[in-house]
Amino acid sequence: MAGSRGVVIAALVANGAIAVLKFLGFLLTGSPSMLSETYHSISDTGNQVFLLVGIRYSGKEASRAHPFGYGKAQFFYSFLVSVLLFGIAGWESLKHGYEAIVHGGHALGGLVSFAGYTFPGWYVNVVVLVGAIAFESYAMKKAAAELRRQIREYEWDGVVDAFRKTSDVTTLTAFTEDGIALLGAGIALVGVVLTEVTGNYIYDAVSAAVIGVLLMGFALALAWENKRLLLGESLPNDVEKRLREVVLAHPGVVHVDNFRTVHVGPEKVLVNADISFDSGLDTADLDDDISAIERKMKAEDKRVKFVYIEPEL
Incomplete structure (x- = not known):
């Protein structure tokens, strides 16, 4: 339990900081992929709060009404996280990317002045996304360490096997979120750079849509994995x-x-x-x-x- 809580807190701090930076990047440049990534990080931050609530609630003492304790609360809140990840971040990202593809985009900001220096606006997005990758790498490292510990202890055959067999859905959810966040930030970075290099907004717009599809796909996978535990799965x-x-x-x-x-x-x-x-x-x-x-x-x-x-x- 302590390992799961540490993983979630690390992800919460990282995602909260990243959400603010990404939104500033969007305000300065109007990048569709940066807005998608802002939705993504805001959703992830809210999700960590839900996971912490699930951890706290599951620690309640057993009662007459719940003779085996409240452990399944973590399954419920993890399922709720996957639905929110799908319903909010994924859908909004896909919708915004689609609108940018259909209706057209624009250059990623003009010049930005800061501390007496002037530089192209799209630099902001690059710096923010590189910073996001650094923050998410830290959170991912924490989640991966806990998952590797479980893999060694229960002699699973790697991450895919752990995904199918683990009952620690909090760590699983945090690990998946961090992995998708890293991939999403990488896709957004490619879109921003290609749009600036080629002068064609379509790369940034497509990046936003791809991030949305990515989020929805993994949200559905997480929901499916939580379903098996909510329904009462046996040991392997x-x-x-x-x-x-x-x-x-x-x-x-x-x-x-x-x-x-x-x-x-x-x-x-x-x-x-x-x-x-x-x-x-x-x-x-x-x-x-x-x-x-x-x-x-x-x-x-x-x-x-x-x-x-x-x-x-």
Whole structure:
């Protein structure tokens, strides 16, 4: 949880600073791609706030109404982030880029004076976008470090595998946002430079539209990944197999009749199992056996937080 919070705070600081710089760049030059990137960064900043709310809310103590805690709050707020990323940043960026393509654009500002120096206005966009890339690289580094830690711990086969299997949607969302932000800033930079070099506004306009499509595509992907957890996804098959083997290896266990797992929060899993024990087992010792099996499963995978075993003799 602490790792996820640190990742989100780093992204929040970076995106807030970048949003201000990009908007100043747009005001000075009127660049469509800079406005798209402003929408992007404003949306990302708001998204980080939602993710922090989700982290805080999910830390509430379990109650009668929510006996397994509030961990799924992070799934909900991450899903909300993906919808906002699609509905606000993506759509507005695409719309603005399309309008610039259809109705025409203009040169990226004239001369700008600052601290006694005068320079072409489009320099502002280049400096802002290079700065944005630096800020986003910092945030991306934090998110990537946390994701790599999880990949090593759970022995996943890289980022794509982690994207499909992780329940830490907060880190996943921050990592994805940072990656798209880096790519978006790079596309905007190319559009601004090409427009200035060629004198043709179309490159800047197309960049804005491409950024919009990019945002919407990844927002849909994030929404899909959050859907699987909101609906109650189980642990991967190979992890369930290891946990079943732990149960079967316990003395007195004859057969595992049913074995079910479900994520109830980021890195929090509930396990329910129907287990057949040796009929000659002393029923007085059954509680001790069940407690021992619970401890062994939790030791095998730290994500296992709740265990319910139904014994059969």
